[in-house]
Amino acid sequence: MPELMQFLLSGVTVGAVYALVALGFTIIYNASDVVNFAQGEFVMLGGMITVFAHMAGLPLPLSALIAVGATAAFGVALNKLAIEPARGAPVVSLIIITIGASIFIRGATQLVFDKQIHRFPAISGDDPIHVLGATILPQSLWIIAGAVAIFIGLWLFFTRTLIGRAVLATSNNRLAAQLVGINTNWIMTLSFAVSAAIGAIAGVLVTPVTMIGYDFGISLALKGFAAAMLGGMGNPKGAFAGGILLGLIEALTAGYISSQYKDAAAFIIILAVLFAMPQGLFGKKSTDRV
Amino acid sequence: MKLIHKFALGAMTAMAFAATPVLAEIRLGATVSETGPAAFLGDPEAKTLKLLVEKINAAGGLNGEKIELFLYDDGGDPNKARTFATRLVEDDEVQAIIGGTTTGTTMSIIPVAEEAKIPFISLAGAIEIVKPVKEWVFKTPHTDRMACEKIFTDMKKQGYTKIGLISGTDGFGASMRKQCLDVVASYGIEIVGDESYGPQDADMTPQLTNLKGKPGIQAIMNPGFGQGPSIVTRNYAQLGITLPFYQSHGVASNGFIDLAGKKAAEGVRLPGTALLVESILADSDPQKPVVAAYVADYKAKYNIAPTTFGGYAHDALAIYADAVKRAGSTEPKAVRDAIEATKGLIGTTGIVTMSKDDHLGLDLSAFRMLEIRDGGWKLAE
Numbered sequence: 001m002p003e004l005m006q007f008l009l010s011g012v013t014v015g016a017v018y019a020l021v022a023l024g025f026t027i028i029y030n031a032s033d034v035v036n037f038a039q040g041e042f043v044m045l046g047g048m049i050t051v052f053a054h055m056a057g058l059p060l061p062l063s064a065l066i067a068v069g070a071t072a073a074f075g076v077a078l079n080k081l082a083i084e085p086a087r088g089a090p091v092v093s094l095i096i097i098t099i100g101a102s103i104f105i106r107g108a109t110q111l112v113f114d115k116q117i118h119r120f121p122a123i124s125g126d127d128p129i130h131v132l133g134a135t136i137l138p139q140s141l142w143i144i145a146g147a148v149a150i151f152i153g154l155w156l157f158f159t160r161t162l163i164g165r166a167v168l169a170t171s172n173n174r175l176a177a178q179l180v181g182i183n184t185n186w187i188m189t190l191s192f193a194v195s196a197a198i199g200a201i202a203g204v205l206v207t208p209v210t211m212i213g214y215d216f217g218i219s220l221a222l223k224g225f226a227a228a229m230l231g232g233m234g235n236p237k238g239a240f241a242g243g244i245l246l247g248l249i250e251a252l253t254a255g256y257i258s259s260q261y262k263d264a265a266a267f268i269i270i271l272a273v274l275f276a277m278p279q280g281l282f283g284k285k286s287t288d289r290v
Numbered sequence: 291m292k293l294i295h296k297f298a299l300g301a302m303t304a305m306a307f308a309a310t311p312v313l314a315e316i317r318l319g320a321t322v323s324e325t326g327p328a329a330f331l332g333d334p335e336a337k338t339l340k341l342l343v344e345k346i347n348a349a350g351g352l353n354g355e356k357i358e359l360f361l362y363d364d365g366g367d368p369n370k371a372r373t374f375a376t377r378l379v380e381d382d383e384v385q386a387i388i389g390g391t392t393t394g395t396t397m398s399i400i401p402v403a404e405e406a407k408i409p410f411i412s413l414a415g416a417i418e419i420v421k422p423v424k425e426w427v428f429k430t431p432h433t434d435r436m437a438c439e440k441i442f443t444d445m446k447k448q449g450y451t452k453i454g455l456i457s458g459t460d461g462f463g464a465s466m467r468k469q470c471l472d473v474v475a476s477y478g479i480e481i482v483g484d485e486s487y488g489p490q491d492a493d494m495t496p497q498l499t500n501l502k503g504k505p506g507i508q509a510i511m512n513p514g515f516g517q518g519p520s521i522v523t524r525n526y527a528q529l530g531i532t533l534p535f536y537q538s539h540g541v542a543s544n545g546f547i548d549l550a551g552k553k554a555a556e557g558v559r560l561p562g563t564a565l566l567v568e569s570i571l572a573d574s575d576p577q578k579p580v581v582a583a584y585v586a587d588y589k590a591k592y593n594i595a596p597t598t599f600g601g602y603a604h605d606a607l608a609i610y611a612d613a614v615k616r617a618g619s620t621e622p623k624a625v626r627d628a629i630e631a632t633k634g635l636i637g638t639t640g641i642v643t644m645s646k647d648d649h650l651g652l653d654l655s656a657f658r659m660l661e662i663r664d665g666g667w668k669l670a671e
Contacts, residue, residue, distance in 0.1 A: 003499055006529070010495040017492050115329045117517045119549050126551060128528040135495070135528050210492040211517040211549055215327070219490035255496040259485045260459075 002133030007255035013140040015247020019147040020202035021224025022239035031191035038102040040221025042196045046203025047212030051118040068200040075196025109214040122208035154236040232283025315355040319384030321374040323391035326366035332391040334600030371395035375402040408622040411606040420649040428649045430605040438470035440561040440657040442477040450508040454483035454501035458514035466513035515540040520549035527554035552665035561657035565601045565638040605637035
């Protein structure tokens with residue numbers, strides 16, 4: 001029994017990391033149908049900038065704030081300098097641009113900061129909390145809380161606010177959105193800023209658990225992307241559920257079958273789900289008007 | 291007009307030639323991975339080579355001849371490493387090559403050096419580089435197998451016979467796991483649990499929970515590299531596992547203690563080199579002066595402490611310099627024979643004694659068994 005509990009807690013810990021990253025994909029995808037492959041780099045920047053601001057002597061909360069602000073600014077710059085000039089290009093071209101941006105950010109980070117692995121102290125220390133014979137780190141609870149908070153925030157944003165609806169409208173039909181008076185350029189800029197900020201918050205929260213280095217973004221983004229696909233791209237509920245589910249599958253496979261097959265099991269289940277439900281668990285059916 | 295142009299060009303070329311200092315007589319080639327995924331290995335290696343060549347030249351060179359270093363950055367790409375090795379041989383006409391930061395780049399340099407018949411001293415770990423012995427190929431880092439043997443020797447001394455293994459699936463972890471499984475039986479130790487984790491995983495508590503539950507388990511060992519072992523060490527403390535815990539030489543650096551945390555890393559044992567524990571070596575230790583001088587020079591020039599990997603480059607250059615001095619020439623064949631006859635050369639990784647059948651020249655004494663105490667290193671023997 002304590003074993004099962006430990007596997008579940010581990011699954012939730014890892015799953016919350018995936019969910020946090022997956023949530024970051026949501027806004028840009030909703031605004032433009034673009035899967036932003038630089039999302040992992042936003043997470044990495046969030047962690048790295050915090051590390052270096054903290055090393056420069058700033059208190060941790062301030063460093064984290066600076067990191068989130070700076071990364072949001074990077075998001076805006078990415079949109080203004082790379083995505084907006086390619087306006088009108090097909091979605092695939094825009095996705096390729098984001099891949100290029102991710103390579104650029106990685107290279108620049110390695111030059112500006114360094115190539116080492118870093119970490120900063122957890123928010124409430126490293127003493128594990130005991131639950132039914134198993135343990136969980138306080139930082140994992142912070143990650144889960146962060147994922148839940150961002151999930152609720154995004155859900156309210158898309159369903160309750162005018163701007164959120166404007167984002168969805170821009171995604172549905174850019175021309176029609178412009179016709180009803182939505183500034184679609186501004187919406188795009190906003191969505192990059194918010195996505196980057198969410199990524200950076202994820203980076204700040206996960207660094208005490210996963211550590212951070214200039215090339216950590218790729219693997220985080222890959223798992224986050226898989227989680228988002230599993231849950232349904234563009235849906236905050238899907239991103240959250242997909243992340244936790246992916247983490248649980250991995251932990252239970254590692255615990256009961258073999259740690260060798262952990263990743264394989266996760267991806268087989270993702271394939272199976274996508275085969276039966278191509279839109280993911282919570283994705284909406286796409287309808288195209290002819 | 292054109293004629294004048296040509297004259298001007300000719301004159302400039304002549305001036306450029308005149309401006310070049312007299313060519314150094316020892317032409318030493320190097321290709322290391324200063325950038326790219328292996329940059330944290332190659333960067334200190336490149337720094338070390340530049341530093342030591344400068345130092346040797348300032349002291350008058352070898353046998354009165356200065357060294358000219360041709361250093362390329364292959365970015366960890368075996369294709370580029372091969373191109374640069376060819377360039378070193380054909381264009382730069384070097385008399386020896388040092389380099390090959392990773393096993394991959396080393397393997398692609400070997401055929402070039404063998405064909406050109408010049409000595410090549412590799413800085414990479416795999417045992418395949420010198421086994422079977424190749425006429426012109428040598429290497430300085432100890433092998434994964436030796437790290438396994440060192441750890442098992444210590445376990446045997448402590449009386450542990452049933453151990454668990456948790457290894458990373460990255461190249462380093464997978465290779466070391468294989469080497470360890472190969473030699474473990476000869477130490478009378480049984481592996482009762484064999485778990486793995488991905489190099490970028492965030493939590494290894496399920497694997498550790500399973501290991502902890504194995505009946506009769508006495509110790510756990512973690513071959514791995516990068517952040518994985520730090521996370522495993524943190525999870526170890528989180529689960530409150532009290533079994534003795536062994537890490538590999540892959541994380542033998544101060545960075546590991548920082549990442550894993552002082553508290554979690556307390557009591558962890560691992561095999562490391564003298565370089566890592568320079569400050570606590572006994573004054574009578576034969577490696578002390580060599581290591582201390584290297585650390586002091588490196589710190590003076592780059593403001594940071596050198597790593598084990600920089601030490602590999604230090605030893606490669608020391609072996610070459612020693613061989614050139616003993617051979618009394620830089621003729622590749624004579625130097626090769628002299629390198630093979632290296633005896634009792636004190637390096638940062640160990641004391642090197644090569645032979646016809648051993649182009650590595652280190653034994654288990656090259657490793658020190660270290661234990662982490664109060665966030666620092668203690669010699670455990």
